[in-house]
Amino acid sequence: GAVVSQHPSRVICKSGTSVKIECRSLDFQATTMFWYRQFPKQSLMLMATSNEGSKATYEQGVEKDKFLINHASLTLSTLTVTSAHPEDSSFYICSTTQSATEAFFGQGTRLTVV
C-alpha cells in the first residue's frame, strides 16, 4: 500500500506559538490529502481536505485561520496550528488516497501545548 510519512511524531510547544506538521506521500503523487484530529478514545474527525495548487476545504466548525493548510506540491501537505492553545492539544493525522478505493494514513502527530 501507499506510504504516507508524517513528521514530527511528537511536538510540545508553548501557548501562543505556531507548529507545523508535514505529511508526505512517498510513492505516488497525491492531489488530495486529508487532515484529521483525534481525541483520546474517539474516532477520527476530518478537519480539512488539502488540494494541491488550490485552497483547502475546511469542515464545518474548523477555523481556517487557526489551522493553515498548504499543499504546494504533489507529495507534501502541511498543517500549521497557529497561536496554539492547550485546547489544541490532540493527535493529528493525515491521509491520502489515489482513488476512492483505499486510504492510507500517516503515523500521526501528538501535539501538546503547554
Place this chain on the structure above:
Amino acid sequence: GQQLNQSPQSMFIQEGEDVSMNCTSSSIFNTWLWYKQEPGEGPVLLIALYKAGELTSNGRLTAQFGITRKDSFLNISASIPSDVGIYFCAGFHSGGSNYKLTFGKGTLLTVNP
C-alpha cells in the same frame, strides 16, 4: 453527514477466542475499509472490500461486504495479545464526495493472555 454505526464499542476477550465486530449504515457505501489503530499510531489498513457480498481474508482476519452495501463485519480468529487496539470501519460513500471517508466510532479490543 453520513454515519457508520459500529459495534461493539469495546470487547474484552481471552487469548485464543474469536472476535466479531460490525458496522451498519442507513446509506449505501461503494467501498468498505477496516483499519486497526494502535496507541500513538495512525490507522493501518487491514482489509478493503469493493463488491457487495465480497468475503475477503487477511491471515486470521475475515471481512465481508454486505449484500445491501449498507453493512460489513470483521472477524478475528484465534486472537493473540498483539491484536489489541482500536478497530475502525470506514467507507467511501456512494453519491457523495468520492474521496472523503466516513468512519465508525471504533471497537476497542483487549486481549487477555
